[in-house]
Amino acid sequence: MRERAWQKFRSSGRRGIRHRAVLAAAAVAAGVMTTGALGQPTGSDASKPDAVRQGLDSLVRDDGVPAALASVKDREGRTRTYTAGVGDLATGAKVPTDGQVRIGSNTKTFTAVVVLQLVGEGKAGLDAPVETYLPGLVRGENIDGSHITVRQLLQHTSGLPNYVKYLADEPRSYAPHELLDLALQHKADFAPGEKWEYSNTNYVLAGLIVEKITGHPVAQEIDRRIIKPVGLRHTYFPAPGDTKIREAHPKGYDRDASGAPLDVTEFDPSWGWSAGQMISTNSDLNRFSSAILDGRLLRPAQLADMRTTVPAEYFGRGARYGLGLVSKPLSCGGVYWGHGGSMTGYETRGGATEDGRAANVAVTTQPTDGTVMKHVDRVVDTALCR
Template sequence: MRARATLVGGTALLLTAALAAPALAATGGRSDGGRPGTGHAATREAIEEAVEAGVPGVTATANDTHGTWSTTAGTGDLRTGAPRSAADRYRVGSITKSFVATVLLQLEAEGRLSLDDTVDRWLPGVVRGHGHDGRRITVRRLLNHTSGIYNYTADEDFARSYFLRDGFFRHRYDTVTPRELVAVAMRHEPDFAPGTSWNYSNTNYVLAGLVIEKVTGHPYATEVRRRIIRPLHLTATSVPGTRVTVPRPSSRAYSKFTEPATSRTYDVTNLSPTIAFSAGEMISNSADLDRFYSALLRGKLLPARQLKEMKTTVKIEGAPNIGYGLGLMDTKLTCGVHVWGHDGGIHGSASSAATTADGRHSLALNFNGDWAGDTAAVIEKEFC
């Protein structure tokens, strides 16, 4: 799995493809359209390169001190030829983790839990089996992926059922409970003893969602809506639960699964997001993600102490330019600029959101294909 990890990770591989690259279109609050000399020309070039590399379509929105700028490229619907829209809603995958961590940090600020509470305090007996022990793992270690808990999406049977072609089309509408997701992980040994290393595990954030529910008495989705979505007026953002469709406006999402790049492209838009739960089920659009991360980094969602905790990172082996905090990644770009945010991937969708430390410059983008392109290259061009 890449250091800038996503829900699907190493199972739904990002493969190459050869699709035509339609002309780039610009929309949004600024009229410069990303022309040379206006600040976004390099970003548009990187987006165009992604489509040339095989991504069906891209939507992106940036916000800075000069205003809001949006652009689209490629196709939103391969059947009809409809383009992508700057207002497209899409599955954000593991970007969900930033929302979940924010809620837990708010609960800490309210004195309702401590990040140093054990998982077992809130979920007694849930983390047990094959060496897993929730009495030795803190909530903090869930959020920064130092728990050692096995990643349920790495389980071969789970991957075969939900991430490979035949299994996906048999099981795409299955409803899976979060306890069942945790149980998959408990069938394996831990990756390491708590606190001794780092490994991205979606199981950590399924458990984090369950902790929120135990502390508040409400579904984690209710707390995300009440504490973040409504106060920030994120009108395109939702926690779908068992809803299998993506609200409009939206584009279709496509995958080639693990087949050769020249193979058929499959429409995977509709699926049960319960396979992700609080590790990656949310839906949003680029403007909402910019607003969320900008508000977060500006201290509008967390007191200074909790924001500092969130930004306290651990090193990721093999990725010296990336540190992982509490549901938030710090990436040092090649030009020396640091951006904070997260990546997210789920069937047919690859997303990234990045914001400067002062919250004044944000970019969020989405590819509606999961086998080609590099969202990190777009971020480099926007901020460097």
Template sequence: MFVKPLVIITASLALLGAGLPGATASTGGSLEQRAPERAASIPESEVQPYLDAMTDEGIPGVVAHVRSGEDSISLSSGAADLAQAEAMTPGHKVRVGSYTKTFTATMLLQLVDEGSVSLEDSVEKWLPGLVPGGENIKLRQLLNHTSGLFDYTYDQAVMAPYLNPDGTFTVSNHYSSPTELVNAATSHAPNFTPGSDWSYSNTNYILAGLVLEAATGRTYAQELHARIIGPLNLKGTQFPEKRTSIQEPTAHGYQLYGDDSGPMDVTRMSPSFSWAAGGLTSTVEDMSRFGAALVGGELLSEARLAEMKTVVSAPEDGLAYGLGLTRIDVCGVTLWGHGGDVPGYHSNSFVSGDGKIQISMVATAGLDTWNAEQGANWSSAMHAAICP
């Protein structure tokens, strides 16, 4: 059975919020920011036991970066490479999946700040003839998933090169161009009239990446390095558009299918099917650096950041989604961030609205192959990092 590889919203935030005292997904209105009354230091004992429990339960490796005020720690558990018995460390590079969307949205909003693009521009203006009805879809609707466009990851022909006959993921070097992904999406009828509903669609962010290229005349990777990776000195972050390998040292990603062969190593899967929707590789410390810079106003004007935080209700998931940012409320703390899922990896990165509390975590196992206990330990680790 086909499993959607890039959906992050329901699974990631449900794991954080479900069954935890004071943890809810925020769905509308503004929330008062109330910093938890906790010690400035972060005892390793608060989070590490849950990471160890996850690896004890079969997740190959887990890493976390936790910050409270000026204090921070980086933690790890398990193996980065099961075949080589290599220990997992926070410096290992991982695929971060849909956390890429926050980078993509940030760059497009930088163009708005510069006056070269408007969120009210139509898709047709920047990508003429590519999307049927594109004159009725605004760039804002791409970023907050209200365009109604079909998600190409549900197209069987698109995903077939990456799947075994039984629907499990396999290592593949197949290349799908962004335009091919869009064409596959638009071969299906839209889910709804633009602006009338909400539905998470990776197609939106493939188009956002193409608009970025059309507006700047440069590639997505060039803009990413010039606008974010370079200025923030994110040495562990790359965009391997066509390369199946991940920058060394590599944390291998696995699918836990539970058969006799053990965890399936899917590290060298082509990232092309995710592109501007989920193609980044990074480290937990780089993820936190980016999130802190974004919420702290280093990357966008105050007006653009406010627009990024203007959320719409996501009825199908009970969430609040802005422009490449999700909002949740845990222990009375409003958190902003995103999660990510690609085969072999699951990630979350959230920072409080005042920038004082932060948690970034990555596990090297595809979320669709987790069990309930692994998920409970993941949410407990995040909860321990955020709450008093």
């Protein structure tokens, strides 16, 4: 979830999470992280080094991420995939090509697309108050659902407090209403529409609106409206209590107090729900971003709404936030559109351009040093500008 994903989880000692610090530390000491050919692309011209490969190699070698993965699509639709590092520090297993990862707040873009589809169908209104769909639910100190619009939820201008700040130390399953209740125990951060501030609570409410309007789980609507039509064969919304990643994947890691790596791959992601619960691959994220921009998922009016932005420097210099979609400037001119995600054990960055380019990069840890994520962003820029 784009801010540090559940800080309290990160400091809780990971009770109940499989913990391999000793084995992992031994693997690093033995040089496992440098075995094999780092960053080798697969596909055509696989033997030719390029800047994307070099960028991934640097993330592993210089920034210390266990593994880095990338998928890059050019204007003609040709795709190259890359891996660097080690997929499992305990065994030294290779990084799976285009492996599945937890995509965190990229989930918000899926949720936003479903809401905007409902707007296009005349079943929801962007400027309708949340109260219209969830009567009596959004109430708290300086919080009133009749004064917050659907648009303000999707654009993070509602002023609602971010429930992630108040999650308990012990990882467990959460129902969406529990997440909302955590937020509503605290006063509003600001009046609706007054400014922009990132809050996962907005997208829990967006998911609840989808469920109220359709009568179906938000996961089912995302699958029916986006995943199946676009052909995202490696993307899914895990059920509460589903702690595993279904397909081939690199392990996700954190660090204990001594700095030793911890395997945090398996956990219940229900605390993310429609704001951050999904699993995907870099190539599927490329396909999804491209499908948004080329009009396969939204009608022109709703796509225009989605790309109407406000400044959001939180995502980097020059970044702007639309409705579940971020625009970021490219060093070669123009912008790309995507989101990015932070979830326990994984970080993802990337997006697509209007002329058909797309790139996504994932690393298998949540770096505490913001410089590392700037380096990840640089790899995305390199991939889209080369």
